[in-house]
Amino acid sequence: MSSLSRSFYLRPAAQVARELLGKILACEGVSGRIVETEAYLGEDDGAAHSARGITPRTRVIFGPPGYAYVYFIYGMYDCLNIVCEPEGIAGCVLIRALEPLSGLDQMRTRRGSARRDEDLANGPGKLTRALGIKIAHNGVDVTKGPITIHASEHAEQFEIATSTRIGITKSADLPLRFFIKDNPCVSRR
DNA sequence: AGTTCGATCGCCT
C-alpha cells in the first residue's frame, strides 16, 4: 500500500481531480475513499485562492506538487487541497467528500452526535474534522505523511459525473467538480 | 485600523 508518487500530482488540476476519485485518503489510521473533488486552476479562475498571486496563505499552492494546502474558512472549518502542477504554477484539488472506510468510531467521536456513516465525511469541512486534519497540516508532503493517498487494492468500476463547483461566485460556470455517480457520500446532487 | 466576506455546516421553519 504505497502512496501515489509525486509525478501523479505533476499534471493539470482537472486531470488529477478526476483521477483522485476512488483513491484512499488516510490520516493516522482513519481513512476513506475519495468520492468528490474540485479543481482550482492557476489562471482564468477567479474562484481560486491563488487567483491574486502569492500571499502568506497561498504560497503552498505555488510550490511543488504533492503537498497539502489546508485553509481555515467561515471561522470554523478547515478544507484540504492537494497541490498540482510544477513548482511555480498554481493549481490544486479540493477534496470534497469521502466514503468512510476505517476508523469510523473515531470519526463519529470527532464529529459529535451519532449519525449515519454516509454523513461522517460527505463535505469538505466534515471530512477534515472526521480525519483530524487541521491548519497545522498545511504544507505537509502527502507522498509521505501523516496524510497519505494511495490506490485502492481492488480495481473498481465507477462512472464519473461532472458539474460546476459548489459555493463559489466567481468563475462559477466552469465544469470543474467531479464525483462518483450515485455514490451516497457525495455532498450534493 | 476598520471592514468585508468567504471553496461550510447544522439547526430552524
Place this chain on the structure above:
DNA sequence: GGCGATCGAACTG
C-alpha cells in the same frame, strides 16, 4: 429554503 455561528485573510484608506 433560510440563516446564524465565528474569525482570519485580504483589501481599503
